Amino acid sequence: MPEAEIAKAVKLLDLMLEFFADDGHWMRGGYDDGNGSHCLVGALLHLSRKHGLPTAPAIALLQDAMPRPGLPLVHFNDTCCGSVAELRSVIVEARRLARDDAERERAAAAVKAWLLARIEKKRAAPASDVLETASNEPFAPESLAA
Numbered sequence: 001m002p003e004a005e006i007a008k009a010v011k012l013l014d015l016m017l018e019f020f021a022d023d024g025h026w027m028r029g030g031y032d033d034g035n036g037s038h039c040l041v042g043a044l045l046h047l048s049r050k051h052g053l054p055t056a057p058a059i060a061l062l063q064d065a066m067p068r069p070g071l072p073l074v075h076f077n078d079t080c081c082g083s084v085a086e087l088r089s090v091i092v093e094a095r096r097l098a099r100d101d102a103e104r105e106r107a108a109a110a111v112k113a114w115l116l117a118r119i120e121k122k123r124a125a126p127a128s129d130v131l132e133t134a135s136n137e138p139f140a141p142e143s144l145a146a
Contacts, residue, residue: 001057001060005054005057008053008054008057008058009053009054009057009058009060009061009094010095010098010099011051011053012044012051012053012054012055012057012058013058013062013091013094013095013098014095015047015053016040016043016044016052016058016091017088017091017092017095019043019047020043020084020087020088020091021039021055021088023084025037025038025043025084026038026039026084026087027039027042027080028078028081030042030078032046032090039074039077039078040062040073040074040076040077040081040087040090041073042073043060044062044073059073061094061095061098062090062094064092064094064097065091065096065097067080067088067090068080076085076090083114088141089115093124
């Protein structure tokens with residue numbers, strides 16, 4: 001996931017943590033109750049619309065943070081989640097995963113830049129430097145047969 005997407009996902013996850021800081025804002029069995037309470041997915045959709053943030057990156061991180069792989073967010077909210085504290089712990093885990101993704105992105109970009117610099121350095125080397133590194137011995141196909 002690109003770093004810009006990660007930053008937006010973290011912003012949305014932070015807004016969700018802030019929203020669920022009040023235990024009374026969490027509900028089960030529906031997306032919202034009309035009185036300001038939302039389930040996990042309902043809060044995600046509501047805060048995404050309100051702040052103009054994309055949902056897909058945050059959903060992917062929340063899916064990865066689920067206690068069991070492949071557990072749907074709605075199912076977790078309505079049947080598996082025991083408390084708003086447990087809900088917040090999943091959101092915090094999703095934020096940790098986002099930091100890990102961002103760190104991997106930075107490391108990959110650094111390796112790519114290093115490799116491209118090495119390639120460019122090789123390309124810029126004069127042809128005489130390349131010839132000097134070649135073996136001065138004649139090609140001997142019989143030595144390859146062994």
